[in-house]
Amino acid sequence: MTAADAPRERFSSYHILLLALLGIATLYEGFDASMLTLASVDVRATLDIGLDEWGIVYAITRAGVVASFFFLMCADRFGRRTLLLVTVAGFAISSGATAFVQTKEEFTFWQTVARLFLTAQYGLAIIIAGEELPAKLRGTGITILTAMATVGTVVMAKASPFFLLLKDASGNPAHDFAMEMVIRGSAILGIEHDGAHWRGLYLIGALPLLLLPVLRYGIRETARYEEIAQGRANQSLLATLRAQFAEARQLFSPTYLPRFRIVALLWNCVHLVTAPSVAYWSIYAREEVGMTPAQVGDVVMWAYIGGAFGHLLAGQLVDRLGRKITCAAFYSIAAVMIVGLFHTNSIFGQYFWHIATVFFFNCAIGATHVYASELFPTELRATGYGWTTNLFGRITEVFIPMIIGLLIPVMGISWGITWVALGPIIGALLVLKYAPETKGLTLEEIQEKLGNTTLQPAMATSASGRSTASS
Secondary structure: OOOOOOOOOOOOHHHHHHHHHHHHHHHHHHHHHHHHHHOHHHHHHHHOOOHHHHHHHHHHHHHHHHHOHHHHHHHHHHOHHHHHHHHHHHHHHHHHHHOOOOOHHHHHHHHHHHHHHHHHHHHHHHHHHHHHOOHHHHHHHHHHHHHHHHHHHHHHHHHHHHHOOOOOOOOOHHHHHHHHHHHHHHHHHOOOOOOOOHHHHHHHHHHHHHHHHHHHHHOOOOHHHHHHHOOOOOOOHHHHHHHHHHHHHHHHOOOOHHHHHHHHHHHHHHHHHHHHHHHHHHHHHHHHHOOOHHHHHHHHHHHHHHHHHHHHHHHHHHHHOOHHHHHHHHHHHHHHHHHHHOOOOOHHHHHHHHHHHHHHHHHHHHHHHHHHHHOOOHHHHHHHHHHHHHHHHHHHHHHHHHHHHHHHHHHHHHHHHHHHOHHHHHHHHHHHHHOOOOOOOOHHHHHHHHOOOOOOOOOOOOOOOOOOOOO
8 A cells, every 4th residue: 555545644532632631731831931031020129139140040940941851751660641740730839839939049949840840741741742643743743732832921921911010000800819819828828928919920820730630530641651661570669760760871872872962952052042032031121122011921922822833834844844954944044033033122123023033933943842752762752852852952041041141241131142043053054964854754663764873964864755654
């Protein structure tokens, strides 16, 4: 039977339910990340955090992102579904606790813990989708989940003006209810309530606790994980962790190191510019362009609505044109867009450049998530994703915002961002030269194709003509 005669792959009813539930979980990735940015001016004012200190605070919270690799590694031993439930609960509790912090140290601690759980939660959703969805729809499904993170950013952008009220502004039902909950919580905890509006915003982060029963009964463990888990002997917790660290060392073997290296390098090239941009754009917009919280929220909302379409476009392109060309082309364009964003002092310009920047970056980031989730075998998939995406791939995300913060007094925010915009262009060149093409292949066929040999420059070609089985 030829490829043309093969039955067309479709999402089953379970696949649709799975994407819906995982989409709710990934929605909070964008929600929380944009909350830290949009509330930055208000949080700094309440907790007396200087502009140079904000870069350090941001860098420390990014360390939580890096530490999340441990949860993903454990998912290769204890199961994807179990760890997903743990991380959803951990994020909700940590975000809710942020609403009651009294010092900048407490804020930094709870946001670091929140990012630890949230990033692991996001990665697990990608892994589960990658293992459960049909091969020819895997890219589309994963980018639907990454698009939901963008929707979370849009929701936060639209919601933030209702909570981050200007001086003497009248309240509203959402703000008043959230602040009433903060007041009651403060009374229970025996701490003084200072009336800071951003506290109600962070309290929304506790809502995923309500999602736990639905995830518990709506999502099953992936068939691929259950297959490898059945062949493992029962061990103590300590022995299990030792065994998993031993398996993780395989990532540095000649078989896996080239693909490990390309994904980690690509993420670092991306975070080189996106991390400081996220950390300082709201400050730039409000303090240098003169925008109000409502205007900032509106710009972010429209930018990430456009960005959601970027994710969906990426899903189509990676499954039709391939991973390599999608990544390389859109990262290069996005690098130019972000320079324009930080050199524009008009509100119209902020709309235009922000929408363009987020759209093109989301196209490329969606494709990169697909890469990171499919290049490693099942027994190392979550570990490989976690170590490349959340550990070694986040080095620039942790340190660059801090360095830019220290350089701002010398060169300003605009030129600080401009210099690091070369990162995505370098990443695009790395993809074209070293990354494999995995379009249309099942996860098993990808491992067969990569085999036990190292990747060579431009080693892989499109497999568009192959007839593939359902993933």
